[in-house]
Amino acid sequence: xxxxxxxxxxYEKILTMSKRVCKCPKxxxxxxxxxxxxxxxxxxxxxxxxxxxxxxxxxxxMIWRNYHSKTSxxxxxxxxxxxxxxxxxxxxxxxxxxxxxxDTDLKIESIQGILEDMESDTTEQWFRAKLFKMWLDxxxxxxxxxxxxxPRTSISQAVNECINYIKTRINYDY
Numbered sequence: 001x002x003x004x005x006x007x008x009x010x011y012e013k014i015l016t017m018s019k020r021v022c023k024c025p026k027x028x029x030x031x032x033x034x035x036x037x038x039x040x041x042x043x044x045x046x047x048x049x050x051x052x053x054x055x056x057x058x059x060x061x062m063i064w065r066n067y068h069s070k071t072s073x074x075x076x077x078x079x080x081x082x083x084x085x086x087x088x089x090x091x092x093x094x095x096x097x098x099x100x101x102x103d104t105d106l107k108i109e110s111i112q113g114i115l116e117d118m119e120s121d122t123t124e125q126w127f128r129a130k131l132f133k134m135w136l137d138x139x140x141x142x143x144x145x146x147x148x149x150x151p152r153t154s155i156s157q158a159v160n161e162c163i164n165y166i167k168t169r170i171n172y173d174y
Contacts, residue, residue: 003041004126006050011037017060022067035074036062107170114169118162125165131155132162 007014018033019026036059040046049055066074118129134144141152148155 001050002123003046003050004123006055007037007041010056013056014059017056018063021060021063024067031078032063032067032074035078036066039073110170111166114166118165128158128162128165131158135159 014037015030015033018036019029022029022032024032039062040055040059043049046055049058066072069075115129115133118125120126131144131148131150134148135141135155138144138147141155144150144155145152
């Protein structure tokens, strides 16, 4: 069974498990459930855990630790108790001075929609979309190779194929 098949079959169970483990509001439980799903997708042993039928137990532990630990990645990203975030004066004034560009916003939304379609399409499309998103966060093929253990040439080829696919779809849609 692939990771996609496992998640498709167990998606609702994972979100329910998140709500029961955390005993928190539904929106927080859903957010945590999705965060753990993303972590599980990127985990090195995900396929092994699915094959051994230990994936749900593993994910429940991930949910519990991420919700209850003040040093967990989830806590650092989303909860950060006691921290105050504010914009610096120069950033705030720069944001106010910029005009909203509806065309750019529509293009970004259409690209995000195309990437979502790719992720739910074939395994090859999912692979291209995931690597493209990783490349957007870290546009260095060597660094991505170290993180994913996928050769640089395969990463660059997948990213370029994804870019060309997005361009084709955007030109087709507009």
